[in-house]
Amino acid sequence: MILSLASRMLRSTDARLLWKFGYNFGFKGMRSVQRFKKRLKKGEVFPPFLYISIINSCNLRCTGCWVDVAAPQAKIEFDELDKLIKNAKSHGNSFFGILGGEPFLHPDLIRILEAHPDCYFQIFTNGHYITDEVAADLRRVGNATPLISVEGTANVSDERRGRRDVLGKTLAGIETCIRHRLITGVATSVCQTNFDDLVSEAWVDRLIELGVHYCWFHTYRAVGPDAAPELALTPDQVLSVRRFAVEMRSEKAIAFVDAYWDDKGQALCPAATGISHHISPWGDIEPCPIVQFANEKVGDNDGDLYKTITESQLLKDFRSTAAEATRGCIVLERPDLLKEVVERNDSRDTTARGAAHAELAAMTSLNSQHNPGNEIREKHWLYRFAKKHWFFGFGAYT
Secondary structure (H helix, E strand, C coil): CHHHHHHHHHHHCCHHHHHHHHHHHHHHHHHHHHHHHHHHHCCCCCCCEEEEECECCCCCCCCCCCCCCCCCCCECCHHHHHHHHHHHHCCCCCEEEEECCCHHHCCCHHHHHHHCCCCEEEEEECCCCCCHHHHHHHHHHCCEEEEEECCCCHHHHHHHHCCCCHHHHHHHHHHHHHHCCCCCEEEEEECCCCHHHHCCHHHHHHHHHHCCCEEEEEECCCCCCCCCHHHCCCHHHHHHHHHHHHHHHHHCCCEEECCCECCCCCECCHHHHCCEEEECCCCEEECCCCCCEECCECCHHHHCHHHHHHCCHHHHHHHHHHHHHCCCCHHHHCHHHHHHHHHHCCCEECCCCCCHHHHHHHCCCCCCCCCCCCCCCCCCHHHHHHHHHHCCCCCCCC
């Protein structure tokens, strides 16, 4: 299937875009992980992959969203964003996840991609603002892949995302990306209302038919002001999502992103391993996007992001506490422990709504990807090799 996927990508994208992806993300990404491993031996944790929410605004109102999308707009201005990317680059980083809100509402998104042609960016988007003009800019710059969210059928999408004709506009964005020969992905937050429709071979075949190159099925996180825990998956369903991804990546000509299990099928948390942390639209440095607490900002230490992150006691405490408690998601499984970490470090609420402490106190234990004794190992040798060397526990779990 790897050869079939490679053939499909060669026919549907530009060689220049494939080169940018292979070199900036592939080769340089692997190199940044190797530098990360060397830093770990010295007790320094600076993530090789940073996720940056560049703006809080969004046109949708999704159930379970933890971002204050209706609050007054906050965004990381170009100069500050440029500075933090340069700082991370000086320590070997080349890959950045760009989140929102809706990233394409940021007026300087294309400009920041242009400013860093030696990096690669994955843009998490609903696809509604990807016009022909925007797609043409992305193709011209060549160092970004849109990851477009699809949350269910037409009715489910409208219900989950608080607007009308959401799926139709999203599919139009996907079609525009494919027509402009962009490397294009589709992401789904799998929950009770879309499980049967999207965790299916038929949906994967539809994605391939559309021309999509990769997909990401991640499980629903019941957090935020409208957590909707009734949408969370059961342990058997989470296991089914894992099994589905392993099987499909061995059978279908489409890549499957999978950030929450290692090559042996053991659960992992990217934030607990230190391989990724998150920066909010207000410049707060958080353990991950759903942990909306921080003690530091990107402007601390005169903008020396490396110093700020490696010396953060909150991030250190979060990583050690999470890794000791579970290989899964401490936010879902042990919100009580997360509450202790936040209180122990006197961390501030980084939301605009100012309710994160109360929301955390009200959370009850839910399932995550940790399911010891039911590990599903990677079947395909290439995925297994890549995960073993460039995305796994890195000694975080003992």
